Amino acid sequence: MQAKAREVYVPPVLQDLRAGTAELHIALEKRLPFFSEQLDANAFRRLMQAYYGFYRPLESALLASACIPADFDIAPRLKTPTLQRDLHALGESPEGLEHLPLCRQLPVIESSAACLGVLYVLEGATLGGQILRREIATRLSLDADNGAAFLDVYGAATGRRWRDFIEYLGARLMDVAERAAVVAAAQTTFSCFERWLESREVLA
Template identity: 60%
Template sequence: MLSQAHDVGAPSLLDALRTGTALLHVALEKRMPFFSERLDADWYQRLLQAYHGFYAPMEAALYASARIPNGFDAASRVKTPTLLSDLHALGLNDAAIHALPYCTALPRLDTPAACLGTLYVLEGATLGGQVLRREMARRLGIDADNGGAFLDVYGAETGRRWKDFLDYLGNQALDAKARQRAVDAARSTFSCFERWLDSQEVLL
């Protein structure tokens, strides 16, 4: 539950999330194929389809939960529409996209703290997007207009939006149990995402 009092000497929510997810983050990053010499246009499309198969149900569950603490601007941060646009740009029509598999093993979003943990992972994933898009442009000729908009979804606003999100996290008064729920949800989000990408055979 959300608490009005911070525990004296306890790590901040951000510190707890960073520490609690660091190993999972590094492990998943090592398996991403963006910088693999074997990555081609077909693999890239399958990767984006897999991303859509996770983000679409994940964001739907998050925003339907009605448990995200006040102050989060979901309308400007939802990423599924950008993925849809990219898949259309890659040649998929609505019927083909609708027929794609969707992840059903999602993290539990049964508390506001759990929502915060999942949002930390989804927002953190936007960092480094400009590097990824430059690499895909160099390697595959993919840019924001032909299937690469999601890679750098916030563009030049990435740094400011991340800072705004950190400010939002910093304004959440969570007790120790709630902080742990946030960390557990963040870890679960990483694990669910990796298992899903693995099942779609798009990881190294």
Template identity: 60%
Template sequence: MHSQAHDVGAPSLLEALRTGTALLHVALEKRLPFFSERLDADWYVRLLEAYYGFYQPMESALYDSGLIPDGFDTALRVKTPTLVCDLNALGLDAPAINTLPRCTELPTFNTPAACLGALYVLEGATLGGQVLRREITQRLNVNADNGGAFLNVYGAETGRRWKDFLDYLGVQPLDAPARQRAVDAARSTFSCFEHWLDSQEVLL
């Protein structure tokens, strides 16, 4: 009871994550080239290669941690295989994909709360992908069949899976320090992602 009383009036996990990552989210969105007039097919391929270079080690580290709280279906939500399919459709075979550079400076996932913070960023990105998908279809004629499936990774289930994820977050019994660890991990995920994309020279 004491810890619950201590948390009265504290923001929910979702509120803390939204507030704690808002500025980083906006800053990264401004640098993504999806709406740039200069974006062409070659840049798009390099962008997906860079996304793969982050998502592959990121998802491996998260899912292999053994610390994700029960209730998160990793098989349903893993995104790296879809990136591989897109890269295949864009002309990269397995040996070429295996030689792509991969991010080695990832956030540390040493607590369940940290895992939740990182998952919040990865799951939230599926919503933004809906807007990006429409833009890329119009600009580059790329769709789910020829290299754009990642931007619509959940398809018609996007809204439902986001709501399910929010429900999942809402039942996690995190105290104030744990919520802060979740926010720190989410912020670190945004920062690591931007630094990685920057190092691959695919940002504006």
């Protein structure tokens, strides 16, 4: 008789997030050009400029929202400084950086639930970055020292940082309406990001 596999408890908010964002996540992933044969150093720089154009205003909106939970430390999770360093390493001047287009169509962050929905997408992207990091290192000889630190922003702590975030999210007490707000914000973040990258003509 086979031993019954131990069931792993998944908090309702995570079940809702996975179900509510799976299609959007897969659709965007298919269009990202990291594995495209056309991706050269110039195309990678344009792609990182587009990422910066989304992350900078979105992280600024998170910080300005006053909706970040008091017990959540967002400072070490901000990606804009790393993107700035990468773009400088890729040849962007400080003046050029200040004039890069910034996304204006952003998720509305009016509650802690919405804040956490946005962060779910941004934090989840760090896991995918591990696969992309290896591809870009092989293809373009770029790594954390010369323009691709964003793809390995947490380094060896990537897995732990993601688990910490998921545990934090799953431990929060939320009613049905709050869970719905988390999912809606995550969905909107995916949609806004894809539309922005499309407008910058960097998607495959």
